[in-house]
Amino acid sequence: xxxxxxxxxxQEKQSRKSKKPNSVVAEKGxxxxxxxxxxxxxxxxxxxxxxxxHMPMVAAFLGxxxxxxxxxxxxxxxxxxxPLPYMAIGTFxxxxxxxxxxxxxxxxxAIRADFANYTNIAPVILVSEVIR
Amino acid sequence: xxxxxxxxxxQEKQSRKSKKPNSVVAEKGxxxxxxxxxxxxxxxxxxxxxxxxHMPMVAAFLGxxxxxxxxxxxxxxxxxxxPLPYMAIGTFxxxxxxxxxxxxxxxxxAIRADFANYTNIAPVILVSEVIR
Numbered sequence: 324x325x326x327x328x329x330x331x332x333x334q335e336k337q338s339r340k341s342k343k344p345n346s347v348v349a350e351k352g353x354x355x356x357x358x359x360x361x362x363x364x365x366x367x368x369x370x371x372x373x374x375x376x377h378m379p380m381v382a383a384f385l386g387x388x389x390x391x392x393x394x395x396x397x398x399x400x401x402x403x404x405x406p407l408p409y410m411a412i413g414t415f416x417x418x419x420x421x422x423x424x425x426x427x428x429x430x431x432x433a434i435r436a437d438f439a440n441y442t443n444i445a446p447v448i449l450v451s452e453v454i455r
Numbered sequence: 456x457x458x459x460x461x462x463x464x465x466q467e468k469q470s471r472k473s474k475k476p477n478s479v480v481a482e483k484g485x486x487x488x489x490x491x492x493x494x495x496x497x498x499x500x501x502x503x504x505x506x507x508x509h510m511p512m513v514a515a516f517l518g519x520x521x522x523x524x525x526x527x528x529x530x531x532x533x534x535x536x537x538p539l540p541y542m543a544i545g546t547f548x549x550x551x552x553x554x555x556x557x558x559x560x561x562x563x564x565a566i567r568a569d570f571a572n573y574t575n576i577a578p579v580i581l582v583s584e585v586i587r
Contacts, residue, residue, distance in 0.1 A: 350525070354530075355527055356533055358533070359540070370586065374587060378587075392587075393587060394585075394586040394587040395487055395583040395584060395585055396583055396584045397581055397582075397583045398486075398582045398583055398584055399582045400580060400582070401488055401490070401580025401581065401582050402579075402580050405579075405580075407581075408491070408579050408580075408581045409581055409583070412581075412583065447532075447534075447537075447540050448534050448537075448540075449529055449533065449539075449540045449541055449544075450529075450530045450531045450533050451527040451528055451529045451530055451541070451544065452527060452528045452530055453525065453526075453527055454506060454526040454527060454528050455506060455510075455524075455525060455526040
């Protein structure tokens, strides 16, 4: 499902964790996989299903590689007179992109089959590295 | 600079904070302003300048309305044979969109004038609400 080949950040993560035992997850260096649903006329998105069914299903596939996941609801463009860019974005913060791909691969059909339950939008997916 | 009109989440934030004094910021309910730099041939982006100069400058304009800001570097599309969607994304997590607009407005010229120092990309800006 993913094309990028990026080094695992697992080891780096571990060393950070041991230095800051009382903080929540340090995000720097983690890989983000952001699934972005572009807005357009006639497109629909069921946030309640997405939040309570779809995202928990995908998160369960990812196991301990998943540090956290987030969901946001698009409200507006930040530029006047521009349309809303995205109706929703779901983001997985993982230690290793390789492990993410290995976990999603065998479940790709189940994940895609669930799309029709909450949206008719084909998502854009961005793989990025947390710089700060 | 922003078109949306959204209620302030300042009060809600306060009550969450008092319940979880030892955790870092609870993000649910915050407004995100994501400044997204689309990738295309010939486009450039100086991450070092962006991280050390541009983002701190904008963050300073936002004062106590700013809960945190993040920076990510685009690595790849998560869909095979698709181009990288974004070279970089900078995100401000704020309590109130109204306060964000009021703070950015008078500094819009300074912010835009700084763009040429790190990129030739016209950004897409998404205003969203943190659901989870």
